[in-house]
Amino acid sequence: MAAAKPQRTPQEVEDIVIRKIFLVSITEIATTTDSRIVYLELTAAEILSEDKELRLSRDCMERVLIDRLSGEFAGAVDESPFQYLVGCYHRAHEEGKKIANMKDKTLRSEMEAVVRQAKKLCVNYCRIHLANPELFPSRGSANSGGANSPLLSLILAEVGGGNVFGGGGGGAKSPPGFLEEFFRDPDFDSLDKILKGLYEELRGSVMKVSALGNFQDSLRALLYLVRFPVGAKSLVNHEWWIPKGVYMNGRAIEMTSILGPFFHISALPDHAFFKGQPDVGQQCFSDASTRRPADLLSSFSTIKTVMNNLYDGLAEVLLILLKSQDTRESVLEYLAEAININASRAHIQVDPITCASSGMFVNLSAVMLRLCEPFLDANLTKRDKIDAKYVHCSNRLKLSGLTALHASSEEVTEWLNSKNPATTGATNQYSDDQKRLQQSQEASSSGSNNFGELSNENSARAEKTKYSFICECFFMTARVLNLGLLKAFSDFKHLVQDISRCEDALATLKAMQERTPTPQAELDINRLEKEMELYSQEKLCYEAQILRDNTLIQNALSLYRLMIIWLVGLVGGFKMPLPPTCPMEFATMPEHFVEDAMELLIFASRIPKALDGVVLEEFMNFIIMFMASPEFIKNPYLRAKMVEVLNCWMPRRSGSTATATLFEGHQLSLEYLVRNLLKLYVDIEFTGSHTQFYDKFNIRHNIAELLEYLWQVPSHRNAWRQIAKEEEKGVYLNFLNFLINDSIYLLDESLNKILELKELEAEMSNTVEWERRPVQERQERTRLFHSQENIIRIDMKLANEDVSMLAFTSEQITAPFLLPEMVERVASMLNYFLLQLVGPQRKSLSLKDPEKYEFRPKHLLKQIVHIYVHLARGDTNSIFPAAISKDGRSYNDQLFSAGADVLHRIGEDGRIIQEFIQLGAKAKVAASEAMDAEATLGEIPDEFLDPIQYTLMKDPVILPSSRITVDRPVIQRHLLSDSTDPFNRSHLTADMLIPDDALKARIEEFVRSQEMKKHLSLQSTKATIQTTNGETMLVD
């Protein structure tokens, strides 16, 4: 009789499941079974000794595992304890799937519990093993890399991509649910060590990796771990989260902190020792001119994509940390530390050994901008959360040492003290320290970091305030952009200049080489070509990572728009005029906030499409409000930079009608733009050092370009005329004075240099004589020749611009030119240049290629003549002809007729010529009258002569401090350029002049007396004639 096979008991099923999961047996192994199965002799013995059935159960599961891990089994598979445990977890998962199909609910439920317990046990022992690798014996070859490598391999497999590490299991994926269970332990301590080890390995894996290296897996792994609460906590508690030590500097924090090497990943150039691999420049851009454009574009696209992956990943890591109360502070501290310790990146020369790389800070810039996104909405609804006091009172970020918009560090301190009188005692103590510190600073010309730190301590005592994340993030981002993105733009600009200089040097050397080949020149050429290649690669790297990333640039512009709107809020909003006194909240803000905004606008304006969709109105209004407001923004260079922004936006420059709206469609622009440009033109009057002198002309050139454009816009032209009327003796007169000063200087300088250049040219063209000179002297003369060429071209260009402005404005605005203190110098200027252009010396100014030097004598002559004619038309009191003829240096009878002859030849309008001739005739009459008047006066007593010009005074005034009497037009002319008493340099303004009525009366009496004498003399002459005959008869 055949009996039915009996059903297995639950205990039997449990035994089978456990044996399969752990690949163990407690009975002798038959040769036909799985060779991986290990016979656990000890465990079997223990079970038997307890008088139990020889069967595995939940109760003895842990003992089984310990026995398996502790023993050295000859037949075991060659794998590490970790790999074994992961395998167990995997098999548990597989058994779990089978169990799910069991029909017996009770049995299924029990078996599921077994599987869960097995999994949990595996996870626990994985943790134990990783935390204490020496606890269980391990086969050496299976455990390459760090102790955590096996776990890291699983994580990397989990987050995608290939397995970058060696070791068994090559690319094996983690069992489903294993990692989640591993990291979701409420007991932080058990995981902390493991996690820290993982972070160190991840950090090491991206050390010295460039944008083209494989960092993506590591980044994803980092992100994966940070999503677990224990992962986040462990990261910020790592001793290298913010490394400490006396050696700590910017570069050290970049290379040593856990996140530092991730931020270091970049396409940008770096110091050779720290540079990431593969070398982006070399791989993508070497010999760029020989590469196909499509290949270059592909490289640009690849770099932009991978870098944005990095930005997104790092931003997400930080966001996760910031969202948790446990880790937020640590993130802010890390960011602040990185910023503070790299403050010297703001210097022109950055030490690559002690400062973090540009790559790190550009990456940090991009990441910070992503963190700002929530409060960069179109309406900037959260800007009220930004607290200006953060700049002074933050314990975290060192901002108070930075140059302020309109306050010295002493003024800032004084203001802060006045706001916190309760802490006067402590403040006084620190004030003393500050004074000593300032003295030592002044003595040593050291930076202001120390002062900033002390100031922070001082402020910290005054106030310990908690600031919102938005507030902290805003200021940190502003600072990071200054040290990162803006610094990179600056470096790029210098790189472009270096390339340009190299090209010039190379061209010069090659030209010399063709004429006189020498081995040295050949070596120099080769060296320069190598240098050029490196520069070219670097330039393309910048282009790839920054210039072609419009999103990055536009995000930065969004932040600066918030900055500008927020700053304007500190002075009461977008409206003019500005408050009479600058609020200290505004004055104490770091200057670089505005400077960086302007710098970015300039740079973005030169990148195609970078400004597409960007709202510029607030920037425009900010510029109009502050560019001519030294009471709010002290630095004239910063205000000049605002003009540069406007230059970029001029419709004909930008090629965009969108920017035309900024100039022509806004109330603030229509009312104040011209006025403030004229005012700034006057403010920019520094003639100190050599570079400052040229800076002045560059800045005024930018202003002149704008003014020329605005004159063509009817509404702005009307505003201009209105200003000229209202400010005839104020801003407008000052503007005109400096415009004439510049015109005279530049045109005179250009014409003189042309003569010098022609001499040099003659020297060089005499081949025999030239070759006879020593090589060094020839090189020196050649260098001088090119230098003179450059000067002429620049000066002539600027002169043309200024003369042009005089010509077009004088057509409709003549009164200021004809003021007593102005008319004579206008006339003598015009006469002088007319003489150069039509007088005997004009042939000396002929050039082979005048256009090369922007020298257009015909056009220049026409403009000079137009100015003469315009002023004559406006000369209702007929004072202009007299001023023309009074100039004895350049004026003479033939001047105007010679000019008319040339005008006929070059084809000027007949009516203009006619008016010009008429003016000449009037000048001749005036000259004749003046000679008669002078003859009448005869010898003039010294006391009636102006001591500066030695002309007869008409309106004498006393200078209050030197007590010297001068003629009013003479001193007023001086005061237009210099507000000092010329005799003792003390301060002097026009309203301080004291009329000398007594002397005036005596002068007038003298003139009348001389005229009377002349009259009598005429009568006397007649009488003498009559008497002569009588006398003759008497003698006879």
Added chain:
Amino acid sequence: MMISGGGGGGGKSSWSSSTSSWVPTTSVSASGKRIQREMVELNNDPPPDCSAGPKGDNLYHWIATIIGTPETPYQGGIFFLDIKFPIDYPFKPPEVVFKTRIYHCNVDPDGRVSMGILKDDWSPALTITKVLLEVRSIMTNPDPYNAVVPGIAHLYSGDRAKHDDIAAEWTVRFAK
């Protein structure tokens, strides 16, 4: 004749704001009166070891001479200087250029004199007499802190004897 035409015997002519055929028919300009007065006073009371006056008939372009001061490396040298008056004189400073080469930290390789009163510190109350006195003064006491030739200033401060030897040598070569 076109102003910018080539050829046509454009021989170099001496720099001058007027020639005999263009003699002014009016009195001198305001700056001319001032310059004439200076010329008279300079002749009446010349500064020591200095002389100056118009070059030819051009009132606005002077030649000056300074004799090197005893007990300086320039001793015995005769130094010629060009003085040009700008259109805006006396509201702008004159241009002063050594035509005789001189080894001096405040004179650039082209001979231009770098002094405060010829730049920002100029005042309309100053005169050529005062300018010449000041030039003579810096020949006696160079100002290395405002040098226009750093190398010479460095030598002056670091090895005065050598500096003076070189200056004396230049004086012998160029100024005697």
